[in-house]
Amino acid sequence: MARMSSVGGARTCATGAHASRPRTAAWLLATLQATLPATLLTTFLCVAGATVAWAAGPVDVYKFATPEEEVRYRALIDEFRCPKCLNTNLSGSDAPIAKDLRRTVHRLLTQEGLTDQQIRDYLRDRYGDFVLYDPPFRPGTWVLWLAPLVFVIIGVLVVWRLLRQPAAEPLSEQEIARLQSILEDQ
């Protein structure tokens, strides 16, 4: 069995191939050690690539009947997340699947006349909540939505307790005299 491509992650971001992944801790450590330089390099290249892609944008040539359609198209491909590249939106990704999805969005918008919400539902039906950067509020995502609130409450409690601590008691006459003598010695 070929295990050449088992590093996964960054290296496959532009190819569209899923890497095979044996999943044990020992394997993970060994692989990390063996492939750290390569992983760092490919991560760097992917990040650099993504930056360039963001600056320039992959070039697709699409026709629109009206300028409004083009505005909607651009807003939609900025909104969806590329399923392959995890942290890039459709408009910023060079991955083959991002290209396919841009084409799909264009087709749904210009030829099938779907509304923005229908297009969102279409992609979500196929790729799940993952393609939406804005996850819906349901049992599986409660932690996601409520954790920030919990942290804010903890923060407020901590600040409140600190503020409620009584001020230090004033120094006694003896202490003032001692402090004075220490300061004079200096």
Next chain:
Amino acid sequence: MSRTSLFVPLGVFLLIVGVGYAGFKLNDPHELPSALLDKPFPEFSAPLLADSGTVVDRTALLGKPVLVNVWATWCPTCKAEHEQLLRIRESTGLRMVGVNYKDDPAKARSWLRQLGDPYDFVVQDADGSLGVELGVYGAPESFLLDARGTIVYKRVGDINPRIWRDELAPALARLNGVAAGGKDE
């Protein structure tokens, strides 16, 4: 400061360790949960790899459980997976249908000639549009369908011996169990 509050840093430390451990135990972030699980396999029509003039549709998948495998010659993991598919086919006779994803048909045909062909038939998905319908975002991906064409299991990545033993074979056994149970009644 009460004595118990001395243990707060330890608690925070254990929390961080716990979160880190859970993070390592999590699945590969590249494996998206499938939106299509327990839903019918989408309608499609696509030409056969063996004969571009013949077009098949969803009905060709119905009647018996079938493993729909999305593959391509440009995908190195698919090659590793191929041996396992051949073994499964040989040992279980599970019906397999290939989706040749964004590939060159000539290359795909010679690939099957050289490495063996586990598929009942292979359809071409030259532009990846069937892939979009299936929520595919790379290759290989596989879908196990019951006799009515409902997706009961999905695997993103290769079907290796571990996946076969731990996930696919049990899913198939459940399907066959249901089918056998249905006949008994």
